[in-house]
Amino acid sequence: MTKKAKTFRPKARVPRGFRDRLGAEIIAEREMLARISAVYESYGFDPLETPAFEYTDALGKFLPDVDRPNQGVFSLQDDDEQWMSLRYDLTAPLARYVAENYDALAKPFRRYAVGPVWRNEKPGPGRYRQFTQCDADTVGTPAPHADAEMCMLFAEVIEAAGVPAGDFVIRVSNRKIIDGLFEKIGLAGEGDAATRLNVMRSMDKFDRLGEAGVRALLGPGRKDESGDFTKGVGLADSNIESVVAFLTSAVLKDKAKGPTLTGANEETLNKIASVLNETPSGRSGVDELMAINRQILDKYKGAIAIDLSIIRGLEYYTGPVFEADLTFEALDEKGRPVRFGSVGGGGRYDGLVERFKGIEVPAVGISVGVSRLLAALELKRGAATAVAGPVVILALENDQMADYQAMAAELRAAGVRAEVYLGGSNFAKQLKYADKRGAPLAIIQGEDERAKGEVKVKDLVLGAELSKKIDDNAQWREAQPAQTSVKRANLVEEVKRALARK
RNA sequence: GCCGCCUUAGCUCAGUUGGUUAGAGCGCUAGAUUGUGGAUCUAGAGGUCCCCGGUUCGAGACCGGGAGGCGGUACCA
Numbered sequence: 175m176t177k178k179a180k181t182f183r184p185k186a187r188v189p190r191g192f193r194d195r196l197g198a199e200i201i202a203e204r205e206m207l208a209r210i211s212a213v214y215e216s217y218g219f220d221p222l223e224t225p226a227f228e229y230t231d232a233l234g235k236f237l238p239d240v241d242r243p244n245q246g247v248f249s250l251q252d253d254d255e256q257w258m259s260l261r262y263d264l265t266a267p268l269a270r271y272v273a274e275n276y277d278a279l280a281k282p283f284r285r286y287a288v289g290p291v292w293r294n295e296k297p298g299p300g301r302y303r304q305f306t307q308c309d310a311d312t313v314g315t316p317a318p319h320a321d322a323e324m325c326m327l328f329a330e331v332i333e334a335a336g337v338p339a340g341d342f343v344i345r346v347s348n349r350k351i352i353d354g355l356f357e358k359i360g361l362a363g364e365g366d367a368a369t370r371l372n373v374m375r376s377m378d379k380f381d382r383l384g385e386a387g388v389r390a391l392l393g394p395g396r397k398d399e400s401g402d403f404t405k406g407v408g409l410a411d412s413n414i415e416s417v418v419a420f421l422t423s424a425v426l427k428d429k430a431k432g433p434t435l436t437g438a439n440e441e442t443l444n445k446i447a448s449v450l451n452e453t454p455s456g457r458s459g460v461d462e463l464m465a466i467n468r469q470i471l472d473k474y475k476g477a478i479a480i481d482l483s484i485i486r487g488l489e490y491y492t493g494p495v496f497e498a499d500l501t502f503e504a505l506d507e508k509g510r511p512v513r514f515g516s517v518g519g520g521g522r523y524d525g526l527v528e529r530f531k532g533i534e535v536p537a538v539g540i541s542v543g544v545s546r547l548l549a550a551l552e553l554k555r556g557a558a559t560a561v562a563g564p565v566v567i568l569a570l571e572n573d574q575m576a577d578y579q580a581m582a583a584e585l586r587a588a589g590v591r592a593e594v595y596l597g598g599s600n601f602a603k604q605l606k607y608a609d610k611r612g613a614p615l616a617i618i619q620g621e622d623e624r625a626k627g628e629v630k631v632k633d634l635v636l637g638a639e640l641s642k643k644i645d646d647n648a649q650w651r652e653a654q655p656a657q658t659s660v661k662r663a664n665l666v667e668e669v670k671r672a673l674a675r676k
Numbered sequence: 677g678c679c680g681c682c683u684u685a686g687c688u689c690a691g692u693u694g695g696u697u698a699g700a701g702c703g704c705u706a707g708a709u710u711g712u713g714g715a716u717c718u719a720g721a722g723g724u725c726c727c728c729g730g731u732u733c734g735a736g737a738c739c740g741g742g743a744g745g746c747g748g749u750a751c752c753a
Binding site: 187190244246247262263265266291293295296298375396398402404487488489490568570600601602604605607608609610616618620621622630632634637638640641642644645646647648650651654655657 | 677678679680709711712713714715716743744745746747748749750751752753
């Protein structure tokens with residue numbers, strides 16, 4: 175027995191946390207991006223494209239005291255040994271761009287950006303290591319006018335992306351109010367920075383873990399379902415009460431209270447003001463949100479809610495913060511309810527450009543997580559609508575290929591997606607191919623049709639429908655359902671007519 | 677990163693206390709029904725039983741390590 179020599183065969187597999195996409199999904203994303211971009215442009219934002227890689231120091235992702243980049247970013251060393259990293263968001267490259275071109279730019283600088291970003295972290299359901307973001311930012315405007323505009327833009331963009339009004343809410347908070355809370359409970363000192371960070375991390379989980387979970391995290395700690403224990407912050411009970419009261423302070427839109435949120439928003443802010451007014455940060459944070467709330471146009475009032483339980487970018491945002499949340503529910507393929515949560519975020523970051531220039535450049539922006547939004551809409555609407563396949567022209571006679579291609583060319587010239595079958599199989603296989611491609615029509619011209627100067631236009635969708643009623647093959651073939659003979663010269667006209675019926 | 681569960685054909689999964697040529701359904705390929713998708717019938721291809729090592733006369737099954745997947749959790753610009 176001779177054994178075949180072992181040839182090395184790499185396993186064909188997509189890298190962990192990445193994925194391939196085909197057809198309908200790409201088209202759906204492209205359309206969504208086009209709609210979002212159109213809104214951004216209509217607000218006066220210009221598109222900006224920056225490279226996938228940035229120098230790691232420009233992204234600010236070197237680990238402290240170590241000569242290596244943070245694990246969370248994909249990094250490599252250039253041939254001159256400089257570290258470069260794939261961008262993990264679109265804001266850091268913007269800050270670099272603005273700093274690099276500062277003097278040439280008209281300020282405020284308004285730009286939007288669309289593209290993939292990469293994060294080297296554990297993938298989860300609906301969470302990949304490459305995904306698409308779609309951002310708009312205004313650089314060089316202090317609060318609150320730009321912030322109010324961002325909130326409205328955010329609402330308009332989510333709606334343009336395909337989420338009907340009422341199925342989402344833009345939640346707004348302000349980092350300064352949280353600072354006020356820390357002042358109030360005596361955690362504003364220099365030495366309490368770590369504690370503040372941990373408190374905010376716990377608050378950020380309010381959504382997922384609820385009040386009881388957050389109480390546990392703020393106090394002694396929490397044991398999760400897998401038995402793993404998370405160490406708590408260890409706050410005094412009275413301070414835990416303050417934090418929880420703060421988280422639950424939002425006065426939600428209530429049918430009994432009226433149709434819009436602004437009333438509820440004012441109520442929320444008055445409530446907070448009464449508690450935090452004596453703290454300088456709290457006071458100015460409340461004032462900013464009140465100013466934003468006053469500038470919201472009527473048409474967006476139902477979509478923008480003051481809610482102090484959102485945290486976001488812990489060490490990053492300096493003022494107002496926003497989060498877009500979907501509020502509808504859908505079932506996954508196993509029939510379990512899914513909550514989507516955040517499909518975008520943003521806020522004011524007055525410190526980012528300062529890293530480069532040494533001068534404070536106030537900026538505010540939003541970021542839409544297009545991939546998550548698409549996944550959510552797909553679950554809600556059922557599977558992505560299949561892309562309509564091309565009209566398939568069967569290739570039945572080898573020496574007639576030129577004419578088949580001519581038919582395709584005529585159809586394309588008339589704006590019809592069309593292709594000639596190029597596989598070299600028999601009649602039945604060719605129709606099967608057309609079926610699988612989702613072709614609405616097949617064009618048939620064999621010897622007989624050609625002799626008569628005709629082609630057959632076969633409606634595959636109708637044919638499939640009719641076939642359900644037939645269970646005998648002879649009968650099925652005899653009937654040759656859903657096809658009509660037309661003059662070759664009338665091909666385009668007949669195809670367009672047939673397509674128009676769909 | 678940490679905890680738990682899982683990994684057998686393209687897909688969904690069987691596989692006895694460790695025993696010879698590892699199975700099913702669906703899908704796929706080819707053929708039949710004179711040049712027509714579906715249905716039916718016939719035939720066929722397709723497996724490193726995730727990988728490496730160990731125990732054993734013998735491992736898909738048992739043990740150790742690794743990888744990948746799923747679910748929590750931590751981190752998250």
